[in-house]
Amino acid sequence: MTSTSHSTAAEIHARMDRLPITPRHRFAVVAVGIGMFFDLYEVFLAGTLATVLGKEFGVTGTAQKLVLASAFIGAFLGAITLSRLADRLGRRRAFFLTLGIYSVFSVLAAFSPNVELLILFRFLAGVGIGAELPLCDAYLSDLLPARKRGRMIAWAYTLGFCGVPVAGLLARVITPHTFLGLEGWRWMFLLGGIGAILCWAMRRGLPESPRWLASVGRGEEADAVVRTFEAQAGALAPPEPVADTAPPKREPVRALFRAPWRTRTIMLWIFQLFQTFGYYGFGTLVPLVLAAKGYDVVQGLTFTALSFLGYPIGSALSIPLIERFERKTMIVGAALGMIVLGLAFGYSSSAVAIVLLGFGYTVVSNLFSNGFHVYSGELFPTTLRATGAGSAYSLSRLATAVMPFLLVPLLDSAGPTAVFAAIAGAMLIVAVDVAVLGPRTTGRSLADISSTAGPPAAR
Helix, strand or coil: CCHHHHHHHHHHHHHHHHCCCCHHHHHHHHHHHHHHHHHHHHHHHHHHHHHHHHHHHCCCHHHHHHHHHHHHHHHHHHHHHHHHHHHHHCHHHHHHHHHHHHHHHHHHHHCCCCHHHHHHHHHHHHHHHCCHHHHHHHHHHHHCCHHHHHHHHHHHHHHHHCHHHHHHHHHHHHCCCEECCEEHHHHHHHHHHHHHHHHHHHHHHCCCCHHHHHHCCCHHHHHHHHHHHHHHHCCCCCCCCCCCCCCCCCCCHHHHHCCCCHHHHHHHHHHHHHHHHHHHHHHHHHHHHHHHCCCCHHHHHHHHHHHHCHHHHHHHHHHHHCCCCCHHHHHHHHHHHHHHHHHHHHHCCCHHHHHHHHHHHHHHHHHHHHHHHHHHCCCCCHHHHHHHHHHHHHHHHHHHHHHHHHHHHHHHHHCHHHHHHHHHHHHHHHHHHHHHHCCCCCCCCHHHHHHCCCCHHHC
């Protein structure tokens, strides 16, 4: 890349960060948020339907665990491969690929004649959806100005997390019935696939990330995209002067394990391995936990649906908070709150306490989730942003796939309290990890965050 293209890249950063929030930004937030809706709908679908599918196909033991794990195993592979493609070929192309793969195989899952094909199609749907959230984090971080970045990404996730109670409520309402000759659980997969196709069409109106275009030497295209935002912004102050530094270049994956990115990579990998047990452990296993507490399928789905209302509410509560508090502080505080509420949920036996504590847990867990999704999209430079976030996120998908094989036997042998004690231990590791190794990012430009990677004390 020539110095001229690099100068354009630096100017693109400055011009994007001086922008107010425009209608084009808002459209991107909505289009990305709807894609998140179907990702999160899919993530929580398996746990919601676990007891229903157990009765439908008579699956127990390893087969039941594979129904829970199959989409996450696929998501592990998808997060690694498709996130890297987003840094190599562009965010927009990767968006089309992720939703396209997911929608096709989610529809096929709806017509599975046996549990073996259901596991296969959910695995392939998971490949498509695996990179969706880290790609969304990278894309919106690229597109949004620094001072509004956290708040607008939180809006996208609030829209996305509406998919969680929708999955819970649909499971409660339609799984006991048959419509047009199809059992209710099949409609759950079919609706997810059809909705993703509509979202795929909506995303055709999204621009490519101008920061990514500039980082690969396509300065004229980047300039053209920025001008479409500036045209909607009205009068603008001159951009901040840009420093003359080395031209950006494509980085290999191994760059994540060299200075100055090694510490951040280690921090994020530890984080993603263990946060899964606190965040997805609750959403995926709560119907089975309720069954272990003695509630039948209908009661369990009702309690689950009520608890899941906390996901979008917690996400909405993060909107006014995420720019007021340092990201790492918010993540650590929410993790500690999840420990307290999870242990109380594990010990509780009354229906009222279970619903209230479950609701409280999901509210706090989404303060946690929105904080870390914004955070992971800020930690790496443009040329490694999707790769860094996606490779770490792939570990969370792998951990979620392994989780049923660890926590379901623990639930069967030792009960709900032991499960939530194990989750509390995992979340304590998360809190210490972020507190010690995590950099400060709130309100800082992406260029500034990237330029100051180093030992935590220096950040």
